[in-house]
Amino acid sequence: MNRVRRDTLLGVATLASLPLSNHGSAKTSALAPTPADSEGPFYPAAWTGDVDGDLIVVNGKRYDAGVSLLLLGRILDVRAAPIIDANVEIWQVDATGVYRHPRDDGDGPLKRGFQGFGRTASDTKGGYRFRTIKPVNYGGRPAHVHFKVEAKGYRTLTTQMYFAGENQERSNWGSFSQERDRLTVKTESLRDPSVGAQLSANFEIVLAKT
Numbered sequence: 001m002n003r004v005r006r007d008t009l010l011g012v013a014t015l016a017s018l019p020l021s022n023h024g025s026a027k028t029s030a031l032a033p034t035p036a037d038s039e040g041p042f043y044p045a046a047w048t049g050d051v052d053g054d055l056i057v058v059n060g061k062r063y064d065a066g067v068s069l070l071l072l073g074r075i076l077d078v079r080a081a082p083i084i085d086a087n088v089e090i091w092q093v094d095a096t097g098v099y100r101h102p103r104d105d106g107d108g109p110l111k112r113g114f115q116g117f118g119r120t121a122s123d124t125k126g127g128y129r130f131r132t133i134k135p136v137n138y139g140g141r142p143a144h145v146h147f148k149v150e151a152k153g154y155r156t157l158t159t160q161m162y163f164a165g166e167n168q169e170r171s172n173w174g175s176f177s178q179e180r181d182r183l184t185v186k187t188e189s190l191r192d193p194s195v196g197a198q199l200s201a202n203f204e205i206v207l208a209k210t
């Protein structure tokens with residue numbers, strides 16, 4: 001991905017979509033830190049091999065199951081300044097609803113061509129991007145992507161991202177609230193065929209200082 005296109009894509013992110021910690025006040029520009037959510041049992045067991053930000057191309061071969069998704073956003077501090085070189089990790093189920101993890105389907109997703117997890121670093125504008133698939137729901141849980149974000153001088157954030165219209169638990173073991181809405185994104189159709197994804201989603205992440 002060349003720099004020009006990357007910047008163009010990141011340009012769709014708007015501060016207008018960011019929640020303010022003090023609704024209705026024009027005087028404050030402070031953003032509320034993104035809420036944490038459970039890590040769950042399937043944090044990647046080993047970051048080895050192909051662990052880049054493109055989860056749908058493994059060894060040069062494209063995974064064609066599921067609905068492809070360009071997932072991007074920025075890592076910001078509470079003053080909306082970009083956090084550069086944050087380590088951004090995601091992990092999620094494949095199109096059959098299983099994780100690439102020894103406690104779930106092992107290397108099954110990878111054998112079927114899906115990377116299962118990936119990581120990248122935020123750029124000079126705080127931007128990050130992944131190409132993946134929209135995860136399916138499983139086990140009573142709505143579709144979600146797990147995130148872990150680390151940056152020097154900031155509290156490490158472990159959370160999950162959900163999809164608008166399908167962010168409520170069907171079982172009663174998950175906690176949800178207004179915070180869940182803060183973790184929910186809308187997807188949009190991507191018209192630029194060069195991106196190679198059917199949908200895009202923008203998930204802005206705000207970190208608190210340590």
Ligand SMILES: [Fe+2]
Nearest residue numbers: 040042144146
């Ligand atoms: Fe999960």
